[in-house]
Amino acid sequence: MKCQHGDRSDPVIVPLEACTDRAVVGGKAVGLGKLLRSGFPVPPGICITTAAFREAATATEDATTVEWNRLNRKPDREQPAWLEEKRRRIQCWRFPDPLAKALHTELDKLEQRLGGRGYILWAVRSSATSEDGSNASFAGMYETTLGVIRARLEEAVLNCWASLWKSTAWGYSLHVGNGMSAPEMAVIVQPLLDPFTAGVAYSRNPVTGREDVVAINAVFGLAEPLVSGQASPDSVLVQLSSLSEAGRVLERKTEKKHKRRHILSVGGKARLVDEALPDGLRNTPTLSDSEAKDLARLVRKIENVFRSPVDIEWALDDKGWWILQARPVPPIWLEGSVTDHLCCWSRANFKETLPELPSPLALSYLREFMEHAILRQYREIGCHIPPGLSAVRILHGRPYINVTLFQMFAVQLGSDPDLVVEQMGGEVRPVGGLTRRLSIGKLFWAGLRLEWRVWRAKRLSSGRFAELRQLGEAQFQEIVAFCGPQELLGRLKSLSQPVYHGDLTFAIVSGVAQALYVLGMLLKNRIHGEWRSLLNAATQGLGGIISANQILWLVKLAEKAQGEHAIRECFLGDPWEPKNVLSKLAGTRFLLGLEAFLKEYGHRAIGESDVMSPRFAEMPDYLLGIIRSHLKAGTMCSHEEIVSEQETARRIALEEIRKILGWRLHEWLWFRWWHRNLAQYLELREANRHQLMYYAAGVRHLLLLMGRKLADQGRLGAAEDVFFLTQEELESVLTHPEQNWVERVRLRREERAQNAQETAPDMVCGPWPFERDGTSVEGEKEEGELRGQLKGITISAGYTEGPVRVIRSASEVERVRSGDILVMPVIDPGWAPLLGLAAGLIVEMGGTLSHGAIIAREYGLPALVNVKGATGHFTDGEWVAIDATRGVIRRLEGTSEHSGRG
Secondary structure (H helix, E strand, O other): OEEEEOOEEEEOEEEHHHOOOHHHHHHHHHHHHHHHHOOOOOOOOEEEOHHHHHHHHHHOOOOHHHHHHHHHOOOHHHHHHHHHHHHHHHHOOOOOHHHHHHHHHHHHHHHHHOOOOOOOOEEEEEEEOOOOOOOOOOOOOOOEEEEEOHHHHHHHHHHHHHHHHOHHHHHHHHHOOOOOOOOOEEEEEEEOOOOOEEEEEEOOOOOOOOOOEEEEEEEEEOOHHHHOOOOOOEEEEEEOOOOOOOOEEEEEEOOOOOEEEEEEEEOOEEEEEEEEOOHHHOOOOOOOHHHHHHHHHHHHHHHHHHOOOEEEEEEEEOOEEEEEEEEEOOOOOOOOOOOHHHOEEEOOOHHHHOOOOOOHHHHHHHHHHHHHHHHHHHHHHOOOOOOOOOOEEEEOOEEEEEHHHHHHHHHHOOOOHHHHHHHHOOOOOOOOOOOOOOOHHHHHHHHHHHHHHHHHHHHHHHHHHHHHHHHHHHOOOHHHHHOOHHHHHHHHHHHHHHHHHOOOHHHHHHHHHHHHHHHHHHHHHHOOOOOHHHHHHOOOOOOOOHHHHHHHHHHHHHHHHHOOHHHHHHHHOOOOOHHHHHHHOOOOHHHHHHHHHHHHHOOOEOOOOOOOOOEHHHOOHHHHHHHHHHHHOOOOOOHHHHHHHHHHHHHHHHHHHHHHHOOOHHHHHHHHHHHHHHHHHHHHHHHHHHHHHHHHHHHHHHHHHHHHHHHHOOOOOOHHHHHHOOHHHHHHHHHOOOOOHHHHHHHHHHHHHHHHOOOOOOEEEOOOOOOOOOOOHHHOOOHHHHOOEEEOEEEEOOEEEEEEEEOOOHHHHHHOOOOEEEEEOOOOHHHHHHHHHEEEEEEOOOOOOOHHHHHHHHHOOOEEEOOOOHHHHOOOOOEEEEEOOOOEEEEOOOOOOOOOOO
């Protein structure tokens, strides 16, 4: 069967070995065809060509090329909604009958070649005309579906076609210069293998660029969890200078593994499952040394055929080696060729606002947010994102942010890349040679675009924040409870558009970072020594930080309880039963005050960026426990005293800066202007999060309603199971009720429990999960530690002494006493109420721009972050001194009483 296109007639289906023309079969199929013709082991398959794509578009009167060109002219804010609508329309196309007949005829032939088995599962892979080129890979941006049964093949092809209009692919097209011409999509269909082990390999070392080293990543079973960043692979480096050599394993890292993805065949039917590995295999290398060397030789042969470094996907089963994909990549030292495996990944920021193990739904929301609200903004101001580089990866269920990528943005915009790490948290790693500063012309326009966004955020913020609050609160209306699952899903979809399109996070954070940069440069030139603590003190007690004001509100509530004997006794009584306390407080002024607090802050939570996390309004026990701890202390600073301390610290710091600048009145005026800017954007940063959490609370409410209705229908086991699905699966659970969603959730819960047993480093650098120097971040010793003191980054100035209290979760609030120095993994914004009890903070991970830093500075708590391994260095009751001015912590001997706030 052929389709007429212009002056030529193109086939709609061709065998893989005949794939030669990128315009007809796409980049991926061209690569596989080249391998087959060169004698490499590639699973047999067919390619549904771009002619079929055009025929289907014509049959439905969908003018894809015209609409692609029209999209170029649409305003940025309208593009995501248009792209989503376009994908939806393509997924609803009617598959042309002649094409369907030709497809199944070819599949019958393939099945006969494979032994006539009727239970074959299929792999359906994208092969766009823009894909796997020498200048742009589009790696992971288009759709691949594994484990497809014959009855679902047409649906999988439609999904593949629709993925041309993914927002990530669209943004990448614009960036690499392909956005003005509409790509077309071919689709590869192959029988799905069931390998012992599978993975990816690079013909050059992706860290050093060494031509004689092949880098291999491998997992048991199918490679899909590795490719999607969900699994931590074994890694092997093989030295192979020439094909005449035997090769040598230079380095290997074997990860603990819990499961494999493979094909389960039962009763003439087959399906993909995640199967738990036997204990004996969990620490076993996925490849032996001889297998790794054989694979390295195969990879090097493929490199010779492509005459370029290559990135391949491979599999090993009882029949031997198979190549599933091969794409040429430029030499690693060329600008723009940096890959995920060259980067440093940090838990900073994510660790602060998400639970230790975020829900699968939260992780899928996170990826979408990073793409729409952050990366898109950098692209639009003119920054370069190397092809295929991602912003988020997952290790042991924890999300990591690509610090190197954001350092590269700083370099391109003419800023200091080290400041990115200081502001975000983590360790400074060099990025020299990975990118260059934008040209003068591009830098000028990037600066103008950035300034416009920063200025616009201030102007639009009040209306935007009111809209977010209204969106969130509207989901709690009584009528919503009567919506069916499909209506609830529609509400969830409609909510995402205004949030992503109007998000101000990028602009507000840029405003804060810009002000800190200018103030830092000014003070560095005038102060010999530590200037950060002085600047931190100058930002204390500004009064507008909404996240910090909840601390003062709780102090006022504790004062109210302290002044009323019956309420005080109710809180101090044993055993402590918060639910009974609430019933006893009915009708009191104190309870009215608590209800007012919950009206303003009840939508906040611990790990609040995960919609699975219960909100304060759902768990008032936490807040009541903090008030109880205040009362048990007996004496406490009043609300007025705390505010006075903060204002005094800020006034003294500003007076000192004025004195240092001396006769340079212009510099003082410059400082004051930027200081006011900093105060405004710090306030906006916390207000933005506060209002976004109204939206998150509304989404959580909708999801729980949806989960409850799906559980009533038997599709889920419980309402909370909805958080163990991804965004795509939320829709699939309605459209494909025949799938066993209860089992899928069970496996996800099991995986979560396994991940909870794993320890995840705060930073990972080099080939995932290798370190750049082959050593573990956790194992490094700081020089200061060896001398008996620890160092950290000052996020809030001051000096204090007191007993240590190691806190790893909010459930430990009962252990905290007023005047304790809290040692924490991270400052979760949801822990803000707890900070009212603390004398100081020692934190393992954080940065000067983190939400926790803003709260600590506003409240005036001496605080140090990036104190590596702090929760393991100290024990409860041990006395320490925090000198946040110098950035050091000292152990004290013979101290026996609290010093209070310092």
